[in-house]
Amino acid sequence: xxTPTASPTATAGSTAERRAPKSPPPGRRPRDGRSRIRxxxxxxxxxxxxxxxxxxxxxxxxxxLSTVAxxxxxxxxxxxxxxxxxxxxxxxLGDEMFWIGLRNSTLYxxxxxxxxxxxxxxxxxxxxxxxxxxSFFRSAFYTPVVASIVVVGLIWVWLLDERGLVxxxxxxxxxxxxxxxxxxWLLLLSAMAVTVWKGxxxxxIIYLAALANVPRExxxxxxxxxxxxVRRFLAVTLPAVRSTVVLVGALSSVxxxxxxSEVYLMAGPDGGPAGEDTTLVMLVQRTGTGxxxxxxxxxxxxxxxxxxxxxxxxLVLRAxxxxxx
Amino acid sequence: xxGWEVALRYVLLLAVLxxxxxxxxxxxxxxxxxxxEDIFSFPPSFLPEQPTLANYSRVAETIPVxxxxxxxxxxxxxxxxxxxxxxxxxxxxxxxxRYRGRRAATVAFVLxxxxxxxxxxxxxxxxxxxxxxxxxxxxxxxxxxxxxxNVLLMRNAFLSLPYEVEEAAFVDGANVWQRFARIALPAxxxxxxxxxILAFMGAWDDFLWPLIVLSDPQNFTLTIGLNYLHGTFxxxxxxxxxxxxxxxxxxxxxxxxxxxxxxxxxGEGAVKG
Numbered sequence: 026x027x028t029p030t031a032s033p034t035a036t037a038g039s040t041a042e043r044r045a046p047k048s049p050p051p052g053r054r055p056r057d058g059r060s061r062i063r064x065x066x067x068x069x070x071x072x073x074x075x076x077x078x079x080x081x082x083x084x085x086x087x088x089x090l091s092t093v094a095x096x097x098x099x100x101x102x103x104x105x106x107x108x109x110x111x112x113x114x115x116x117x118l119g120d121e122m123f124w125i126g127l128r129n130s131t132l133y134x135x136x137x138x139x140x141x142x143x144x145x146x147x148x149x150x151x152x153x154x155x156x157x158x159x160s161f162f163r164s165a166f167y168t169p170v171v172a173s174i175v176v177v178g179l180i181w182v183w184l185l186d187e188r189g190l191v192x193x194x195x196x197x198x199x200x201x202x203x204x205x206x207x208x209x210w211l212l213l214l215s216a217m218a219v220t221v222w223k224g225x226x227x228x229x230i231i232y233l234a235a236l237a238n239v240p241r242e243x244x245x246x247x248x249x250x251x252x253x254x255v256r257r258f259l260a261v262t263l264p265a266v267r268s269t270v271v272l273v274g275a276l277s278s279v280x281x282x283x284x285x286s287e288v289y290l291m292a293g294p295d296g297g298p299a300g301e302d303t304t305l306v307m308l309v310q311r312t313g314t315g316x317x318x319x320x321x322x323x324x325x326x327x328x329x330x331x332x333x334x335x336x337x338x339x340l341v342l343r344a345x346x347x348x349x350x
Numbered sequence: 351x352x353g354w355e356v357a358l359r360y361v362l363l364l365a366v367l368x369x370x371x372x373x374x375x376x377x378x379x380x381x382x383x384x385x386x387e388d389i390f391s392f393p394p395s396f397l398p399e400q401p402t403l404a405n406y407s408r409v410a411e412t413i414p415v416x417x418x419x420x421x422x423x424x425x426x427x428x429x430x431x432x433x434x435x436x437x438x439x440x441x442x443x444x445x446x447x448r449y450r451g452r453r454a455a456t457v458a459f460v461l462x463x464x465x466x467x468x469x470x471x472x473x474x475x476x477x478x479x480x481x482x483x484x485x486x487x488x489x490x491x492x493x494x495x496x497x498x499x500n501v502l503l504m505r506n507a508f509l510s511l512p513y514e515v516e517e518a519a520f521v522d523g524a525n526v527w528q529r530f531a532r533i534a535l536p537a538x539x540x541x542x543x544x545x546x547i548l549a550f551m552g553a554w555d556d557f558l559w560p561l562i563v564l565s566d567p568q569n570f571t572l573t574i575g576l577n578y579l580h581g582t583f584x585x586x587x588x589x590x591x592x593x594x595x596x597x598x599x600x601x602x603x604x605x606x607x608x609x610x611x612x613x614x615x616x617g618e619g620a621v622k623g
Binding site: 065066067069070071073074076077078080081082083084085086087088089091092095100102148151152154156159160162163164165166167168169171172173174175176179180181182183184186188190193194222225226230279283285286290306309310313314318320323324327328330331334 | 351356359360362363366367369370371373374376377380390394432435436437439440442443444447449451452455458459461462463465466468469470471472473474475476477479492493495496498501525526527530551554555556557558561562572573576577580587590591593594597598601602605606609613
């Protein structure tokens with residue numbers, strides 16, 4: 026399926042699409058029954074699509090092509106570039122900041138994705154049952170998704186501060202204060218925790234839509250056969266939502282690799298102590314924008330971001346096909 | 351469900367509630383604490399002892415927070431209008447009209463959806479400079495004005511409508527614009543509402559793009575203004591807290607009012623599918 030599944034609502038849309046071919050009752054009228062409303066001016070469809078196509082072309086497709094083209098030039102914000110071949114890519118290989126960014130973005134995927142695949146599924150199972158008040162809980166769990174990443178970042182900076190609530194609690198239980206925001210690795214780990222915290226509700230909704238599709242009869246049959254809750258989850262629910270698990274894995278890994286805001290807000294624009302917490306997209310933002318931006322070099326890093334995200338997507342989808350076969 | 355299981359569920363639900371909503375409440379409490387109150391006291395006290403709204407007016411004295419809020423609102427409303435109109439029109443063309451090049455148009459939107467914003471920001475930044483739109487709110491809105499994802503959502507919604515309804519209107523002599531506006535569009539209100547909510551939240555919450563395109567504090571949106579507030583006055587946590595509450599409260603209220611439509615839109619396909 027090529028249609029979007031990047032949001033919970035898309036899941037709803039795609040099932041609608043699967044349903045669509047049924048709408049003209051088969052047999053009663055062949056497919057050309059539709060052709061009766063085909064008549065309109067030949068330009069009309071293009072007028073309908075024009076605003077969308079213009080925006081998609083001008084702000085997604087063209088920038089993509091120009092990013093690739095710019096990556097082979099030494100273009101700067103205020104200076105037109107000239108072709109420099111692979112110089113940017115060669116420079117990248119020797120650029121310590123690039124490797125730090127690549128390392129951190131990769132670590133982010135490894136740290137965040139397992140949590141975002143498993144925890145929202147458990148949460149969806151928790152809010153799946155129709156018990157009194159459940160819709161309140163569902164909406165409340167969605168609050169972190171609704172809130173701006175800046176708000177979320179500032180809240181957690183305050184909570185994880187040396188004098189913040191989390192440290193006060195840790196001291197009370199005898200662990201002592203922890204430098205969540207001053208240590209290079211703890212900072213990255215804290216940012217990951219914030220990403221997971223903010224993403225829980227989003228992926229919960231995707232899982233919730235999938236759980237609603239699990240055939241009830243299968244559960245009942247398994248119950249009759251004496252399967253307990255855990256057994257039923259492993260034998261019935263999990264296989265039924267497998268493709269959603271894969272989808273969440275793909276979406277969250279692509280998003281995690283492109284992380285910017287959480288780390289930017291918690292570590293500061295320069296990426297924490299000695300820039301050690303810089304991620305790849307932070308590096309793109311820092312080097313490529315502003316009046317002195319090195320557009321060419323930043324574009325080359327962007328190309329790496331493209332390539333890795335596409336590779337991640339293919340990797341997850343491939344793993345799915347292998348397991349499924 | 352046995353009674354113990356119901357009880358266990360509620361315990362877990364409350365625990366998750368504390369974890370997800372608690373931090374917002376803590377921020378709200380901090381924003382209401384008076385200037386002589388020790389916000390670093392130990393053990394931490396949740397309720398303000400001298401509750402005050404002074405921090406909120408102090409935010410407004412420090413940064414033009416209401417101007418920023420107005421900028422955010424302008425951007426968000428513009429984004430809702432352009433996305434609803436643009437996505438509905440294009441979605442209709444993809445789903446209900448027959449013409450040469452339809453497949454190519456669909457592929458263009460799918461490809462556009464797959465291009466990550468984070469990867470093209472530098473090119474967008476240079477494009478905006480060339481258009482002379484850097485540092486304007488129009489420049490903030492344009493790249494998000496018709497998201498390809500929304501176009502495809504609308505397409506799927508239109509696809510699921512039965513053709514018979516439109517045929518009847520066609521026989522009655524309705525032209526394509528009339529069929530779109532009077533028949534097809536009202537039938538997909540639910541998806542349109544979801545698109546509107548997503549567009550509003552997306553624009554109100556966006557951080558990376560406004561950060562890049564806006565440089566003049568006068569044009570800042572709330573998210574950028576807040577980051578600035580944080581950077582400048584990081585030492586007064588009460589101010590930052592009040593600022594974040596100003597930014598998040600309207601959105602939470604809006605979402606609470608509209609969540610019925612939102613979750614129904616999500617649930618609909620799932621239940622029927």
